[in-house]
Amino acid sequence: KADENADGDDLFEQELRKANAEMINENPAKALGAFNKLTHTYAHEPLAHLRRAQALEQLADKQRSNRLLHESIKSYKRYLAFDELIANESEFRAAGERCIEHLRFLGYLQQTVAIHELLIERYPEESVLRNQLSLSYLMANNFVRLQQVAAETLQRWPNDAVAQLHFGLAIKHLSGDYARALPYLAYAINSQEVGTQEAYFYVVLGETLQRLGRHKEALQLHQRGVHKQFFASVYQRSLYNEPGLRAQPFWQPAETGYGQQLEQLQQSWRAIRREALSLLNARGNFQPEAEQLRDTGNWQQFELFAQGRRQHANCQRAPLTCALLDQLPASTGCQRGQVKFSAMQAHTHVWPHCGPTNCRLRAHLTLVAPEPQLTSLRVADQQRTWREGDLFIFDDSFEHEVWHNGTQLRLVLILDLWHPDLSAAQRRSLSPI
Ligand code: LMR
Ligand code: MN
Numbered sequence: 001k002a003d004e005n006a007d008g009d010d011l012f013e014q015e016l017r018k019a020n021a022e023m024i025n026e027n028p029a030k031a032l033g034a035f036n037k038l039t040h041t042y043a044h045e046p047l048a049h050l051r052r053a054q055a056l057e058q059l060a061d062k063q064r065s066n067r068l069l070h071e072s073i074k075s076y077k078r079y080l081a082f083d084e085l086i087a088n089e090s091e092f093r094a095a096g097e098r099c100i101e102h103l104r105f106l107g108y109l110q111q112t113v114a115i116h117e118l119l120i121e122r123y124p125e126e127s128v129l130r131n132q133l134s135l136s137y138l139m140a141n142n143f144v145r146l147q148q149v150a151a152e153t154l155q156r157w158p159n160d161a162v163a164q165l166h167f168g169l170a171i172k173h174l175s176g177d178y179a180r181a182l183p184y185l186a187y188a189i190n191s192q193e194v195g196t197q198e199a200y201f202y203v204v205l206g207e208t209l210q211r212l213g214r215h216k217e218a219l220q221l222h223q224r225g226v227h228k229q230f231f232a233s234v235y236q237r238s239l240y241n242e243p244g245l246r247a248q249p250f251w252q253p254a255e256t257g258y259g260q261q262l263e264q265l266q267q268s269w270r271a272i273r274r275e276a277l278s279l280l281n282a283r284g285n286f287q288p289e290a291e292q293l294r295d296t297g298n299w300q301q302f303e304l305f306a307q308g309r310r311q312h313a314n315c316q317r318a319p320l321t322c323a324l325l326d327q328l329p330a331s332t333g334c335q336r337g338q339v340k341f342s343a344m345q346a347h348t349h350v351w352p353h354c355g356p357t358n359c360r361l362r363a364h365l366t367l368v369a370p371e372p373q374l375t376s377l378r379v380a381d382q383q384r385t386w387r388e389g390d391l392f393i394f395d396d397s398f399e400h401e402v403w404h405n406g407t408q409l410r411l412v413l414i415l416d417l418w419h420p421d422l423s424a425a426q427r428r429s430l431s432p433i
Pocket of ligand 1: 414
């Protein structure tokens with residue numbers, strides 16, 4: 001019996017070597033065949049599954065194939081399931097981490113949790129592994145679990161910078177309590193530790209400082225962000241950027257190349273206003289702004305196009321405006337923007353913020369304007385206000401802020417437009433936002 005086993009082991013080793021040799025010889029199809037056979041014949045051998053997983057991930061990378069990556073994940077999982085039988089610590093841990101990486105890449109964030117927990121159980125002294133779990137929760141926008149895990153980590157490792165960061169992000173998101181979130185965020189980001197240096201974290205800390213009125217510190221942070229190449233400039237802090245696009249706070253319509261089309265639209269501003277006002281007066285059509293950008297007041301919108309897609313139900317209620325917009329494909333087809341009516345009531349302040357991308361320009365066609373001296377839009381260090389029938393264009397990747405201290409409604413048609421410097425190929429292939 002013992003002999004039989006030894007022979008079996010020998011055979012397994014031999015076939016493993018053969019399969020590996022096919023990989024080294026860059027013979028992926030053969031290698032894969034060999035690994036498939038191996039996991040079939042030696043299903044009880046953890047190493048068969050691990051090596052198959054590794055072969056598959058290499059092939060997935062080469063062929064840019066998500067299907068192969070999927071297969072690789074499955075093999076990793078089978079290997080990891082042997083858990084207690086595996087003695088090679090570094091190999092086990094690396095396999096778990098790779099598997100998580102691939103699951104994250106494919107967007108299967110739920111599935112990472114079981115693997116995180118497996119690793120945490122096996123290496124309970126490693127705070128890094130707990131921070132990896134909370135990071136997966138952050139990526140999944142699961143702020144409740146993010147807060148729980150980060151809080152647990154902080155109980156044992158109170159000075160852990162990544163756990164502090166995650167805790168601060170959760171607090172800010174769940175409670176909007178910026179004062180409470182600030183010390184966590186600031187400590188973490190100032191620590192410069194691995195896992196704390198991402199553009200998004202700088203955005204959140206900057207926003208926190210600004211909302212607490214700590215403008216000098218916010219500026220210093222943004223300067224550091226520019227230095228680290230997270231931001232294009234202290235004012236332009238969008239995160240989804242294409243290189244080489246002209247960037248300035250305000251644009252003349254003629255500079256965009258869309259001047260004539262915009263002028264056409266502008267000529268119909270009274271008809272557009274009629275349509276927008278009857279929608280607004282009917283109530284229940286406009287939705288409150290949902291991004292927590294509002295400090296005080298009332299600010300609502302009615303969306304006509306989003307991510308380059310017509311919002312059919314809404315367009316049916318605004319047929320004239322949508323028909324006019326059809327003459328502006330750079331706007332209706334802008335997959336990184338929206339077209340919407342934006343209604344702002346008196347005594348509204350919108351916090352300083354940046355749009356997500358430098359790939360669009362934002363036009364305002366003013367339909368109803370309150371007292372011009374009591375309202376203002378600041379973009380970077382320049383101010384403007386609204387005048388009925390007027391159309392202006394700004395780049396909302398630059399920091400902007402709105403004050404409406406007048407007494408009347410402000411109503412505008414907001415149109416995002418593809419940045420004119422983007423090629424047709426870029427417009428087709430950029431991921432929607
Ligand atoms: C913004 O992008 O924040 C503003 O254009 C919104 C608005 O309605 O003024
Ligand atoms: Mn904005």
